Amino acid sequence: MDKVKYVQRIRRPNGAVDLYFRKGDHREGPLKSLDGSPELKAEVDAILARLARAQAAQTPRAGTVGGAIQRYRKSADFIRLAQSTQKEYERLLNEIAADVGEVRLVEVDKPWIKDLRDLWAPRGHKATNDRVQVLRNALMPAVEDERIKTNPFLKLKKLAPPHNADEVNLAWTDEEVDAFIALALQRNMPGLARAVALGRWGGFRRGTICNIPLNARVIAQDDDGLSQRRLYWTTEKRKVLCDKREDSRLSAFLESTPTKALTIAYDQRGHPWKERSLNQAVARLVDTLALTKRARPNLTPHGLRHARGLELAYAGASDAEIMAQLEHTTERAARIYRRQAERRRMADSGQDRVDNVVALKAERKRSSNGA
Template sequence: MAGKPGHRGWGHIRKLPSKRFQASYVGDDLVRHKAPRTFTSKMDAEAWLHTERIKLERGEWQPPAKRNDQGGLTLAEYADTWTTHRKLRPRTESGYRALLRLHIEPTLGTIAVATLTPDAVRRWYSKLGTDHPTRNAHCYQLLHAIMSTAVEDGLIPANPVHIRGAMHAKRKKEPVILAATRDRDEVALLASAMPPELSASVLLAAWCGLRYGETTELRRKDIDTDTGVLTVARGVTYRDGEFIVQPTKSGEIRHVTIPPHIRPAVAAHLAQHTGKSGESLLFPAADGGHLLDQSYRKSFTRAAKKIGRPGLTPHALRHFSGTIAARVGGTTAETMARLGHSTVDAAMRYQNAALERDAVIAAAMSALVVEDKTLNQ
């Protein structure tokens, strides 16, 4: 129809929300066929249409999706572009590329995006097995996101990645929750079994709900000894031979009240094992830099075995913190705010968790393991 946006003498070109151009035409089979890729310029889209028209005139044409000349349209190449064009944290990008390289591309990487079918996806997913449900869920989520973008780019009419329940991992085993009673405070036992310079790391991780990267990036300036408030503003990851300091996983700075019963131990740690500068790391390596995860886990594993908890991991301390905070009456928003667990939507709800209420939760947590009437006043 003359005057219609994108209309040409032969074929059709339209500009996508991604600012790229999509070319299509009606073939001899009376079906509209789209280019197997989008184009950065309108001129490139026109060139593709010109080539397709020549194939039709010479009798050499077949539907683009059935050809073996897909070029940059393979899933592996499209996924590489998809990952490169996103603003991802180094750790996230590294994780995505590892999932693609190890678990997605070996089976699906050479398949053209335009020809990927739901059956191929189901076959791929079944080959992942059942031993690693969390990894499988992450692989599925990544592939689903990539193909959703392919739909937005106009490369495919619908997302072929849709397996019921695959988006969410089923937990293989329940996390270990340490005991927290006046008769048996397993966090205190674990902390005492650690090397002296790392003892407080267990206390802070367990009672303040810290991730490992947040714990090992803590600095003297992050602890207000007057108010007992811990500021969690950063985390550190180790990738490709270097430590990378970045904002917390949620992107939010949170202020966590340190439970009163562990404050003396934290103060002692600051006095005995932490440099005087505000930038001094609380738990540095021997060279003064960040502590490697492997080094920390060796000490943690030995300590866990010593207290009769073999197999315990540092992440179990976050499970402990969330469980205990809820147990003493913290609401979902308060507990999640304390741990820094939030999606974009949840972050808005968690803003209502006041620091005053967090102090009450912290005191109640201490009351589980110490006899102190002042804690309940």
């Protein structure tokens, strides 16, 4: 009798042969049937039929939210995302499919989306808004081809944070950056200090901080033919070209700290940072600084990027200049930084007027008392 497909033979030390079913990652056995017997093929066919039924049960039905999610995973829009973003989206898509995967697309409308948003609300405003956004990405093809008749996300408001919630990714102050770097160097963690320097003076995202190599620092010539240090790299998240003159503060700091890896920043073992490990290392030192009021709690690596963006805006950089510095693909974030800088200038200008009035009143009072 011919060999049966998916049957693996394992010879034991005593000479006996056990038969196992093996297809992809699925393995079971030993099988009950004898090798070469007609019953063996029947046993294998029964296993295949059982696996097919299980697969069918797990495969989302067409015309459901789960089916739309499955199609989105195979779409060009999903594939072009950065790997780190894909991984996070996969986690959210799995949770969404578990929650509402069996809902038919014809049932999806604005009231349903609002109810779902409110159902997710106890998880927190950011977690809720992230899920709504990922669900929107997955369902938009169905909206465009009218399997969903009207856009249920049109004018849908995001879930607002609690009034007493801290600002997400607070921008670091220069004093906090200095205190963090000093503590990291004191604890013999120059690679962590370098990571913070890249975020603050390079404006890089966490993924780039972890991966930017030493050879991204290049020597080039300016328009006058003079040598200058530049950062030349394709960023991790958006695959945007970074080509900018290195901030002199960053250059000085990198020259003053040791190089121990092929990446600019590195962990305690001299290896490139993992994003999660970098978050944890920053959080530990921030917590230490917060105990002595040298830093606010809950500072994050992304807050360093915000500090760089605000610094550019305070210096009068245009939207295009901020975009080029921070490797943005749209002007939206640049406009936010510029508005924040303008609000601060206006607030200070308003305080100057108050100070002038207070000084004028004081001068008049002194003059009247002297008379």
